[in-house]
Amino acid sequence: MSGTSLFLQIAQAVVLVLFAPIAAGVVSTAKARLQNRRGAGVLQPWRNLIKLFGKQVVLAENASWIFRFAPYVVFTATIMAASCVPPLLVHTPLSLTADVIALVALLALARFFLALAGMDIGTAFGGMGASREMTFSALAEPAMLMSVFVLSIGAQSTNLTTMISHTLNTPIVLQPSLAFALVAMLMVAVAENGRIPVDNPTTHLELTMIHEAMILEYSGRHLALMEWAAMIKLTLFATLIIDLFLPWGISIDASLAGVAMGLVAWLLKLIGFLLGLSLVETYLAKLRLFEVPEFLSTAFVIAFLGLLTHYMLEIGT
Amino acid sequence: MRHKANTWFAERLGDQGIRTTYLSDHHPAHMPCLEIMRLEWKHAAEEARRLDMRLVALWAAEAGCHDQDQHARQGLYAYMAFAHPDHRHALLRTPLDAKNPQLPSIASEYIAASRMERHMADMFGIRIEGAPDARPWIRHEHWPQDALPLRKGFDAQSPMAVSSDCGDYDYVRSTSSGVYEIPVGPVHAGIIEPGHFRFLAVGEQILNMEERLGYVHKGIERAMQGRDAMEGIRLAARVSGDSAVAHAWVFAQAAEFAADIEPPKRASFIRGILCERERIANHIGDIGAICNDAAFAFMHMQMQRLREEMARLHQEIFGHRLLFDTIVPGGVSVDPDAKQLARLKWQTTAIAEEVERLRSLYADHPSIQERVIGSGVVAIDDARDIGLLGYAGRASGHYPDERIEEAYSPYDELEVNVPEGRNGDVATRVWVRFEEIADSARLIGEMIDSLPDESCSLEWRPPEPGVSGFAAIEGWRGEIAAWVRFGEDGLIDRYFVRDPSVINWLGLELAVREVPVPDFPLNNKSFNCSYSGNDL
Numbered sequence: 001m002s003g004t005s006l007f008l009q010i011a012q013a014v015v016l017v018l019f020a021p022i023a024a025g026v027v028s029t030a031k032a033r034l035q036n037r038r039g040a041g042v043l044q045p046w047r048n049l050i051k052l053f054g055k056q057v058v059l060a061e062n063a064s065w066i067f068r069f070a071p072y073v074v075f076t077a078t079i080m081a082a083s084c085v086p087p088l089l090v091h092t093p094l095s096l097t098a099d100v101i102a103l104v105a106l107l108a109l110a111r112f113f114l115a116l117a118g119m120d121i122g123t124a125f126g127g128m129g130a131s132r133e134m135t136f137s138a139l140a141e142p143a144m145l146m147s148v149f150v151l152s153i154g155a156q157s158t159n160l161t162t163m164i165s166h167t168l169n170t171p172i173v174l175q176p177s178l179a180f181a182l183v184a185m186l187m188v189a190v191a192e193n194g195r196i197p198v199d200n201p202t203t204h205l206e207l208t209m210i211h212e213a214m215i216l217e218y219s220g221r222h223l224a225l226m227e228w229a230a231m232i233k234l235t236l237f238a239t240l241i242i243d244l245f246l247p248w249g250i251s252i253d254a255s256l257a258g259v260a261m262g263l264v265a266w267l268l269k270l271i272g273f274l275l276g277l278s279l280v281e282t283y284l285a286k287l288r289l290f291e292v293p294e295f296l297s298t299a300f301v302i303a304f305l306g307l308l309t310h311y312m313l314e315i316g317t
Numbered sequence: 318m319r320h321k322a323n324t325w326f327a328e329r330l331g332d333q334g335i336r337t338t339y340l341s342d343h344h345p346a347h348m349p350c351l352e353i354m355r356l357e358w359k360h361a362a363e364e365a366r367r368l369d370m371r372l373v374a375l376w377a378a379e380a381g382c383h384d385q386d387q388h389a390r391q392g393l394y395a396y397m398a399f400a401h402p403d404h405r406h407a408l409l410r411t412p413l414d415a416k417n418p419q420l421p422s423i424a425s426e427y428i429a430a431s432r433m434e435r436h437m438a439d440m441f442g443i444r445i446e447g448a449p450d451a452r453p454w455i456r457h458e459h460w461p462q463d464a465l466p467l468r469k470g471f472d473a474q475s476p477m478a479v480s481s482d483c484g485d486y487d488y489v490r491s492t493s494s495g496v497y498e499i500p501v502g503p504v505h506a507g508i509i510e511p512g513h514f515r516f517l518a519v520g521e522q523i524l525n526m527e528e529r530l531g532y533v534h535k536g537i538e539r540a541m542q543g544r545d546a547m548e549g550i551r552l553a554a555r556v557s558g559d560s561a562v563a564h565a566w567v568f569a570q571a572a573e574f575a576a577d578i579e580p581p582k583r584a585s586f587i588r589g590i591l592c593e594r595e596r597i598a599n600h601i602g603d604i605g606a607i608c609n610d611a612a613f614a615f616m617h618m619q620m621q622r623l624r625e626e627m628a629r630l631h632q633e634i635f636g637h638r639l640l641f642d643t644i645v646p647g648g649v650s651v652d653p654d655a656k657q658l659a660r661l662k663w664q665t666t667a668i669a670e671e672v673e674r675l676r677s678l679y680a681d682h683p684s685i686q687e688r689v690i691g692s693g694v695v696a697i698d699d700a701r702d703i704g705l706l707g708y709a710g711r712a713s714g715h716y717p718d719e720r721i722e723e724a725y726s727p728y729d730e731l732e733v734n735v736p737e738g739r740n741g742d743v744a745t746r747v748w749v750r751f752e753e754i755a756d757s758a759r760l761i762g763e764m765i766d767s768l769p770d771e772s773c774s775l776e777w778r779p780p781e782p783g784v785s786g787f788a789a790i791e792g793w794r795g796e797i798a799a800w801v802r803f804g805e806d807g808l809i810d811r812y813f814v815r816d817p818s819v820i821n822w823l824g825l826e827l828a829v830r831e832v833p834v835p836d837f838p839l840n841n842k843s844f845n846c847s848y849s850g851n852d853l
Contacts, residue, residue: 031614034615036618036619037618124498124499125499128499132521196612202614203612204506205610205838206501206505206506207499207501207838216506282614282615283684284612284613284684285608285611285612285613285682285684285687286611286613287687288687288833288835289521289833289836290521290833
């Protein structure tokens with residue numbers, strides 16, 4: 001592995017992490033425009049983060065070390081997950097070790113600490129948010145794995161780099177199983193990132209919150225890390241979906257030209273994805289809480305159908 | 318006397334052997350005040366309940382200047398007001414012993430009486446006999462034991478001492494191990510008024526929700542004492558800022574009844590226009606906010622925009638975005654010219670049309686409909702028992718509307734269509750608001766078209782000392798009732814106002830039983846009761 005290639009591999013993870021707040025800004029600006037508002041601009045999340053990093057941390061009296069520790073664990077685990085998912089270059093620093101199962105596990109680790117932190121202070125909202133988050137993630141994770149497995153069977157691997165290379169190397173044929181997997185993956189992505197119709201990231205109503213309820217007690221740099229991690233997670237999921245289902249344009253070799261090409265392609269696809277998300281978020285109201293499990297079970301069933309379709313229609317040929 | 322005396326209730330009570338004395342220093346005659354004996358207080362309430370009257374309000378007052386002559390000692394009086402759809406309002410009062418005031422509770426007849434009785438106990442130290450709920454209401458734990466703010470001799474000028482022996486409010490609790498409590502407020506994440514909600518929940522299902530209000534107690538009743546009518550109405554408009562017009566109107570009307578003044582027709586038409594505009598603006602804002610609580614932000618933004626347009630025109634024509642201080646005793650303070658009226662009418666029509674377009678969008682959207690339909694149901698029997706007012710009552714099929722029942726000017730010349738809901742859920746409460754917007758827009762058009770051309774106010778002259786007046790006005794939340802009594806020099810001696818929220822808050826507690834916890838904000842917004850109007 002040459003020095004340039006290693007540098008580019010690390011650089012792409014940094015690009016993803018730094019671009020994540022802008023991606024969140026794109027969604028909120030697009031939503032504002034769709035509501036006939038001007039919006040605060042795509043850089044607003046960055047401004048918020050910088051402001052929060054400069055602020056003092058206010059801790060509850062009965063906060064334990066878990067509460068102080070959690071933002072760093074959540075942020076690190078999310079960055080680790082992000083560096084498994086290549087936006088520009090197929091090979092990543094962790095591409096040899098990290099596969100999709102590890103990715104799901106890293107996200108689960110982040111979630112575990114998030115839920116612990118939510119319960120640590122002992123307020124009703126934190127506990128409520130944690131209980132909701134864990135209930136839904138128990139349903140979301142299998143659905144996510146199931147839809148990834150649809151692709152893994154073809155590539156004979158759960159390693160992302162191998163899976164992307166496989167997709168790039170096979171001729172483009174219409175595979176119905178991929179359509180199922182894509183739908184399931186989109187549904188999971190919405191739920192995992194706490195977007196409408198599952199959760200509302202902009203609400204001020206404590207009783208309706210899921211993700212926000214857990215970080216309600218955070219302030220200053222702790223809050224900044226938590227929010228940044230959430231933004232990275234959104235970009236991560238968008239990139240994962242792009243990688244798995246629309247990888248064309250991603251660079252295979254570590255050349256500067258190839259990476260520049262990859263960057264343009266990634267940005268275009270990502271912004272397309274974010275605009276689609278804003279459309280959905282504008283169009284839909286939030287689901288009733290008791291319907292979220294149904295929503296996620298549907299995602300699982302669709303992913304499972306994708307798996308069956310793959311066996312029935314695609315393996316034999 | 319312009320008004321025909323209303324003897325219906327006195328006759329019905331007489332049939333039951335309850336002797337009543339008609340008070341001649343109370344106006345208007347069609348909403349009479351009858352004095353009864355304290356022993357017959359509960360019997361009279363039972364009789365009112367049997368006659369299908371609804372409880373309007375329950376309050377107390379120190380004796381006025383007339384009363385002192387009669388009794389030659391400082392006494393207290395308890396008042397209660399009832400209303401019948403066909404026979405209007407009737408007030409009953411009974412003298413209480415000043416040293417050791419006691420009053421039998423009527424909460425077993427009228428659920429809504431309980432909180433009003435607790436308010437009386439907090440403010441006057443009246444002992445309510447047989448009260449189902451003896452906890453304090455407005456009096457929070459840190460108040461000194463002997464603080465009775467509405468009794469003579471209470472020092473309202475210096476800050477109250479803070480009691481160190483606070484104790485805790487005795488919330489409804491559950492001993493079951495699966496039930497947990499969620500305390501919410503009084504400080505909330507959004508920009509709303511302070512109030513505390515205590516939930517008992519199993520999983521995500523609400524078993525019971527209890528309200529703890531009083532955090533915005535400002536001492537309005539006490540602050541009103543000693544003001545003249547001109548200053549008083551400024552304070553009255555600020556009882557609950559979103560119903561500034563209706564609260565000012567009810568004050569003005571009660572004072573005008575007491576002083577036996579009839580404001581010019583043009584004034585009451587302009588008051589009607591202002592009140593209907595206020596109704597439209599608030600309904601628009603609330604519909605948007607309800608949709609926003611279900612994360613359907615598009616409606617919220619559109620409704621905000623429409624509301625803002627109304628507020629800007631209000632600022633331009635009436636000098637205040639929320640129409641504060643537009644109504645004065647004797648008339649109105651702003652007289653719009655023909656051009657302004659034409660703009661007002663044009664904008665009302667335009668906004669009503671746009672609301673209709675947004676309404677079809679809302680009604681055809683399964684995602685939002687799915688949230689509002691069937692959530693937070695209040696059955697008609699419950700609505701009647703509580704006496705729910707305004708849109709909350711109408712959604713459940715209980716529709717008292719003072720614009721029809723009381724038909725005060727200008728509504729005596731207009732036909733008001735009241736929407737009649739049945740399901741009593743969030744969707745119906747929203748539907749009622751849409752219907753009311755359309756009807757109010759029509760009323761505004763008709764009022765502007767038939768606006769009489771004359772002076773828009775009379776000179777205010779205060780009534781004789783000791784004279785009281787009672788009025789009921791249909792604000793956007795529902796009926797607001799007010800009773801005012803004047804003392805020496807035309808200064809207000811006692812002002813009591815009952816915002817519809819006092820009663821409708823009970824409806825919310827009932828509606829959210831067995832509703833999932835995250836659906837509470839949606840329900841809360843669909844009632845949108847005033848904290849300030851309740852806490853006074």
